[in-house]
Amino acid sequence: MIAHEARELAITHASDWRERMLNGSARATERIDEIFGIDVFGQRTMQQRLPKDVFKRLMRTIDLGEALDPQVADVVAAAMKDWAVENGATHFTHWFQPLTGLTAEKHDSLVAPDGHGGMIFALSGADLSLGEPDASSFPSGGLRATFEARGYTAWDASSPAFLMRGENNVTLCIPTAFVTWAADSVDQKTPLLRSMDAISKQAMRILKIFGTDAGVARVFTTVGAEQEYFLVDKHLYHARPDLLTCDRTLFGAKPPKGQQLEDHYFGSIPPRVLAFMTDVERELYRVGIPVKTRHNEVAPGQFEIAPTFETANIACDHQMIIMETLKRVALRYGMVAILHEKPFAGLNGSGKHNNWSMSTDTGVNLLDPQDETHTNMQFLVFLCAVIRAVDTHADLIRASIASANNDHRLGANEAPPAIISIFLGDMLMDIVEQLEKGKPSRTIKGGAINLGALSLPQISRHSGDRNRTSPFAFTGNKFEFRAVGSSATAAWPNTILNTIVAESLDDLATALEKAVGAKPTQAKLESAVRSILKDVVKKHKRVIFNGDNYTEKWHKEAEKRGLPNLKDSVSALPNFITKKSLALFKKYKVLNDAEMTSRANIFIHRYVDQLLIESEQMVLMGRTMILPAALAHQTHLADAVSSTEAAGVDCPDIRASLAEFVKKVQHFNAALNALQEADNFRDADGWETAKYLRDQVIPLMNNLREHVDALELEVAHDIWPLPSYRDLLFIK
Ligand code: ADP
Ligand code: MG
Secondary structure (H helix, E strand, C coil), X not given: CHHHHHHHHHHHHCCHHHHHHHHHHHHHCCCHHHHCCCCEECHHHHHHHCCHHHHHHHHHHHHHCCCCCHXXXXXXXXXXXXXXXXXXXXXXXXXXXXXXXXXXXXXEECEEECCCCCEEECCCHHHHHEECCCCCCCCCCCCCCHHHCCEEEEECCCCCEEEEECCCCEEEEEEEEXXXXXXXXXXXXXXXXXXXXXXXXXXXXXXXXXXXXXXCCCEEEEEEEEEEEEEEEHHXXXXXXXXXXXXXXXXCCCCCCCCCCCCCCCCCCCHHHHHHHHHHHXXXXXXXXXXXXXXXXXXXXXXXXXXXXXXXXXXXXXHHHHHHHHHHHHHHCCEEEECCCCCCCCCCXXXXXXXXXXXXXXCCECCCCCCCHHHHHHHHHHHHHHHHHHHHCHHHHHHHCCCHHHHHHCCCCCXXXXXXXXXXXXXXXXXXXXXXXXXXXHHHHCHXXXXXXXXXXXXXXXXXXXXXXXXEEECCCCEEECCCECCCCCHHHHHHHHHHHHHHHXXXXXXXXXXXXXXXXXXXXXXXXXXXHHHHHHHHHHHECCCCCCCHHHHHHHHHHCCCECCCHHHHHHHHHCHHHHHHHHHCCCCCHHHHHHHHHHHHHHHHHHHHXXXXXXXXXXXXXXXXXXXXXXXXXXXXXXXXXHCCCCCHHHHHHHHHHHHHHHHHHHHHHHHHHHCCCCCCCCHHHHHHHHHHHHHHHHHHHHHHHHHHCXXXXXXXXXXXXXXXXXXX
């Protein structure tokens, strides 16, 4: 009945979006360049509103990470408050990213009593710089006991404050890091910032060796994350308890038409969806997010939004805002945006392709091959540093994207496998092979010039070269890490990437510095680069694979090469707390042992909690929705048989299908009982429970699902209690 009503509502309301679109059309005439960044307290606004010397000092904090003077903070806070109030803000919040994987905010009013019975707007430097939310309920993985629950949020001046506009409210959001009283990080931003410092320091050493550091103050990593998502009608979504509680369907038979025709990919965008996208983009432009691309994805009901890349910490903050905005704006159009990695079995899941590179603060992309000799050698050093890092720490890369959600996607046929390998493409592969041979011919003849000059036109010609099956692909002037999950925060995988590459750069810089000595000459440098990179390639080329990652052959080959294949989160997550990993994160001051251990604990607890919720939800739906529907259908059939036979007509076929159906219901019921009974094992720290869930409970969940999906294909449509895949998937 509920499913039926939801269907009716979905159909009626599908037309309401037209009205929305008309209402929105006034805004749609605004020029993008006029609204871009209008709700951001960005550089231009700061320059306009701050005294010159305050602005200068703030910029030193932003660009160089210098500590912010309290007096400067007071002036900045006052200007920020005036700007926010002029734009309608009544409250401010320290916006932070706790380890829940979401963002958190606690709003405080911008007004305070003036002491004479009235109110004045006020924001002090202290309010701006430091907050102390009562944050005892956020996960700390054992870092903080509740009796010492103090947590502090500290302004990240490098990520600009912005206005969050609700239906009738405007809030000033100050991006912050979140730490315990002992300054241990319990958030996503702090380690990301630390990892950016680490990689900057090591990359600067390489630039210095090549003499390209003039005028460069630091190196940033850059991130452009492509976000995939599904859109589902709101009424249908709410009629499915599994979507409501788990953001994915726990049951659902394959529809006759799924994505076989691949007619959705890059197809014309349905008008309602386009109206929604336009609205999302306008909101994002206002807060300074440079959205660039929109299109249909492969599965029906699946779409993508991608901004232009930015420095990693800003890109990751923006990524959080993008996800929130998708969710919030979808409701206006009677839809729900699903960010889960695998909301529908049998259809493509959603990823967040994480494009990653390194760039100087003067705007030179260090993974962009250029035509100057020394820069090309430099490019090869950076390239080989990434190859070395990914091979040395493939386990950490895999662990950085581990979640119960992403387990459904990785290794499925549309997503990269759990084996981490690098795609280079033919041209670059060729150059890497030459490096390995250390073949003097090309390098000696024209020195490194030839090496570089050869590479450039080839690379740019082939930058369109694609291998969609690779988890980590070089795509012209950046790497595309494709295994990141759609609902994940980009901050964490980028923290891992930055840290492991920092280590490789450190290693290469040390070797190069030693080889070229105090008086480097071009010749010394060239031969040092050649010999050092030769070793790197020899040792680490096993991680390079340019073929089809989906094939069974590759899995075998990868095993021969000794590459780890961590099939699920339970196998992947312990790699965060190996000796090797703890030493790495400590050495580069990204996370100390306690911080890293707490994170691993939080991740495994999240895995456990999520699976327990899913299995309980399955049992509940099975017991209270599916079983009654199946029995109603059984009764229908039985009534049909008995009344037909009572009328003196024989109906052996119907009688036989009744018998068959009864059997199916029995089997389903047994599967339901089995899952319900299994769900009882717990250990204190969660690691054993996680294994138990993976090995015992997930198979029972899969088994139950099979039975339910078989029933769905037989039970009368008007009795089946859940909107089906064919209802859900074709948003119009
Ligand atoms: P695709 O064809 O895979 O969609 P695009 O060329 O459209 O790839 O780019 C995808 C993303 O890569 C965009 O977000 C883009 O800004 C980003 N990107 C481009 N250059 C860089 C870079 N140097 N560093 C990080 N991301 C980048
Ligand atoms: Mg891409």
